[in-house]
Amino acid sequence: MTEHKRAQPPSRRIADALREAIRAGTYAPGDQLPSERALASEHGTARNTAKAAITLLQVEGLVTVEHGRGAYVRRAGRMMRMGAQRYSRRVRTETGLSPFRAEAQRLGKTARVEVPDISRTTPPADVAERLRVSPEEPSVAQRVNHYFADDEPVQIGTTYIPWTIAEGSVLATDAKTGTGSIYGRFADLGHEITQAREEITARMPRPDEVKALAIPPGVPVLEVLHTGIDQDGEPFEVTRFVMRADSNALDYLLTIED
């Protein structure tokens, strides 16, 4: 008998079995998996080992675990698609909606935006570089926005505006920006958005983001560093968006330059 020695540790074998069962549809999205104690006795292991298996799947983003209730196969969430055309002036003037509200409306969701902080601060280095302001002085106004769809937090946006632009306007003081969203106010101040640069990365959320966005384990975030550029080619605003990757997608339609 050629015995496989240590072919796979038990926790892996349990995880593989569950993964395969999920793939095969034995456990459908939303279904509850067997309890840790059940898995352990089924496979003849300690409960710790069964838990290790569940943790593997959790980190892969395949299942979610609820304390006191059980482990469930994760459901695919409907996606908010943030497209590039969301900045268009037409959308802004015709609907009076901000990009986020317009997208939520399209999906039939209720949008809510909270503005927990507006202040004058020293910008992070990457922001300062893009705005061409000093990274060592309080050279910007900062507006923090929390976005909710159907009361679920889905996005955080931190907007940085050169203090020379924001000073004296509602941008530096008021949560409400009025019709046409914040870009309406920039237009009032002589900065019509004509170009935007968007730099996109993904990473695991920091603990504070986990809290703010109620992110379950195994869900990364998309980070978009957005720079608004006006008719003179000047950057007038940088926003760092952090969004749950399991409920947001980005959608760009590009015209290929020659």
Add this chain to the structure above:
Amino acid sequence: MTEHKRAQPPSRRIADALREAIRAGTYAPGDQLPSERALASEHGTARNTAKAAITLLQVEGLVTVEHGRGAYVRRAGRMMRMGAQRYSRRVRTETGLSPFRAEAQRLGKTARVEVPDISRTTPPADVAERLRVSPEEPSVAQRVNHYFADDEPVQIGTTYIPWTIAEGSVLATDAKTGTGSIYGRFADLGHEITQAREEITARMPRPDEVKALAIPPGVPVLEVLHTGIDQDGEPFEVTRFVMRADSNALDYLLTIED
């Protein structure tokens, strides 16, 4: 005495202490953390508990663990920035380089591309929809590309081409596509790329992707579903890119439509 009962479980406390030490620079990127046994005795816990703390940081993407060596603070990798202008005809004809090779050259890295598979297959549903072909027949040619920078795998690209276009051309048969990359061949066939749609999401990698891209725990992937559109507005190619999020970024410059 008001004792905080269960303020924080020991594993969280150890993780918090390490996180703070990393933030403060006590442990710099690349530095080794104390061993699990050392952490355990320092904090008066079992080794398992110290390991749980390390695992938390690992899942957050803050540290990497190497079997038999130790746990290390993750270094920030240099980023490959995949920009929208990478499809421009000018870049293609002037340098003769594919988008990936052009970017690698810019960073002074050695690019290598392997083509482990070219075949005729049935496309995934999302691809079929975008190419307007049947999702139930072998209606496409599939080309799988593995991209390496300095011999490290950084990206996988799976290109789907309607069989009606690929049939009879090198696209359906040859790994080598010749100068100007694959888009040069599409141009030869009468499909000049004039627009591209890119739909971006992020998620944790699947086990097969973990293997192919050698992804350490705590690193998500960016998935880009790219659709190439020709001068007649017809989609002629869809590519699904999957890339390590810790070594790739996307960079778009958008012109805001009216």
Add this chain to the structure above:
DNA sequence: TAGTGGTCTAGACCACCAT
């Protein structure tokens, strides 16, 4: 060979949830 992480056991107590 010594030190590191990888994994497991068998049992315990706590916290949360539904009934």
Add this chain to the structure above:
DNA sequence: TGGTGGTCTAGACCACTAT
């Protein structure tokens, strides 16, 4: 109340890395 996950202990053996 009973079932579920959250976490811990104390010890054990294995596998990998470096010297």
